Amino acid sequence: MALVNDIAVWILLGLGSFFYLVGAIGLVRMPDLFTRMHAASVSETLGAGLLLLAMMLAAGWSLNAAKLAVILGILFFTGPVATHALAQAALTAGLKPQLAEDRTRKNGARAAKRGGGK
């Protein structure tokens, strides 16, 4: 039973590190701010989630596992708030995303009247 647990911890740690690294690589590779944020959200959801899950398994039924669960909960509830605030602040400051297609323009006249989807 302990062996199964160890193997699960190994697999989760490996997968978590992989996704976490991929997000960081995207953070450096992507061409502009908004696409970088997509890459960062990979590492902040799946990467961090799997790593914390692995540590929870390694800790077993203890106070530490509960604390790790609290960290996981905080990350999942505050992550999107920070990301959204960042995206909105960037857009309000006039940063234009590089777009392949802007569907806010053709979808409805309201967007066009307001001067477009920025």
Added chain:
Amino acid sequence: MFAAATVAILAVLALATIRTLKGPTVFDRVLGANSIGTGAILLLATVGFLTGRPEFLDIGITYALLNLIGTLAVLKFFRYGDLSHAGEEPKD
């Protein structure tokens, strides 16, 4: 096995630092700093496991809470120029 995860997290921190230093806009830097914050939380947790000192987890929780507040404070500061602004409408 936690050593491998620690190395991965350190690599992520290095990449996020590159993004923070390179910019080019201030928002890229904030994004990089936010990623560094998340990395610091995970690093605290794994180092806690490596050294067998789970007290680090408490610091991790504090960092997780501070990370959001720090990001929002920096964004608000760059938008309004002061932190006491109510934030309902821009100044001009």
Added chain:
Amino acid sequence: MRLVSLWIVLTCFWLLMSGHYTGMLITLGVVSAAGTVLLAQRMGIADSEGHPIHLLARAVIYWPWLVLEIAKSAWRVTWIVLDPALPISPTLLRVRSSQKTTGGRATYANSITLTPGTISVQLDGDDIIVHALEKAGADSLEDGDMDRRVTWFEGAR
């Protein structure tokens, strides 16, 4: 009842953080949790939005679906990042949120942001302006599956 539940949750949080279970520390925790509940009551944040216990039953069904969705789209974004050609097609789109409460709308916007590949950029009345990493992600969001699920999650009120 909502206040009692908040008090129990806060006391559990205290016990979790302290890790010392002597009589005096537990008493201190119980008392300070009660004080926090009183403060929250006076500030008016201990309402259905601040402490939504009525959503708990639906959350048990909605959250696993959301986690699965996060894993699926994270997998897609992973291969985009690792592809040497970097095949992105960033799209800005406008989705309608059919939720009635502000909490429900915030849940929808946060769910969009939490899913890698889509970020809610701005709220505009009933609409959410979303930045998607690729056109396929924008299409699947426009199908409105997540919108329906969040509307169900918020409950008919």
